[in-house]
Amino acid sequence: QQQVKQSPQSLIVQKGGISIINCAYENTAFDYFPWYQQFPGKGPALLIAIRPDVSEKKEGRFTISFNKSAKQFSLHIMDSQPGDSATYFCAARLTGNQFYFGTGTSLTVIP
Amino acid sequence: DSGVTQTPKHLITATGQRVTLRCSPRSGDLSVYWYQQSLDQGLQFLIQYYNGEERAKGNILERFSAQQFPDLHSELNLSSLELGDSALYFCASSVDGVRSPLHFGNGTRLTVT
Numbered sequence: 001q002q003q004v005k006q007s008p009q010s011l012i013v014q015k016g017g018i019s020i021i022n023c024a025y026e027n028t029a030f031d032y033f034p035w036y037q038q039f040p041g042k043g044p045a046l047l048i049a050i051r052p053d054v055s056e057k058k059e060g061r062f063t064i065s066f067n068k069s070a071k072q073f074s075l076h077i078m079d080s081q082p083g084d085s086a087t088y089f090c091a092a093r094l095t096g097n098q099f100y101f102g103t104g105t106s107l108t109v110i111p
Numbered sequence: 112d113s114g115v116t117q118t119p120k121h122l123i124t125a126t127g128q129r130v131t132l133r134c135s136p137r138s139g140d141l142s143v144y145w146y147q148q149s150l151d152q153g154l155q156f157l158i159q160y161y162n163g164e165e166r167a168k169g170n171i172l173e174r175f176s177a178q179q180f181p182d183l184h185s186e187l188n189l190s191s192l193e194l195g196d197s198a199l200y201f202c203a204s205s206v207d208g209v210r211s212p213l214h215f216g217n218g219t220r221l222t223v224t
Contacts, residue, residue, distance in 0.1 A: 043215030097208050103153035
């Protein structure tokens, strides 16, 4: 059973556009929600993260929006660039540092 | 570079064989995690160690085992390999095993033929 559901599976965006990736969860015990970025041949790298007591977190062009009541969170990439083309994973953490990952979104930014 | 080192990068072996994957965590990190990444399953948690002790188990098959040594490096042993074990295996480390973010290595790609 997938603890964290991620959509879409793939996304194609024009350069300069906004990329939006969504995740949903059921377990209200999750206490930390990171996003990871993975380039081909590399491991996932921590991109940005949020705690459930905050509704939004912004770091540069990357923003997490968090809706606790709906049990959903999303990653917004503003002014998307070809260098952002990668696979993005959302995750959620339980006590004891147990992370559950979404199935990933393959983002392609077209020049 | 995350500071987590995994060897080998690629491994090709036959069904029924046994392999060992190695991971060196970031300097100062006490906890090591193993994940399996396949195309249709995403990142699946296998097992976590903290300072040499097993901390948590995920979807790890009985044919798989792991350990963390006194120098904190970890090994994942996969035996009686099947075609379905072909995947990317990632090691991650964190400062503690409680509330710190994970830092991933670049993975070992295992191909079972």
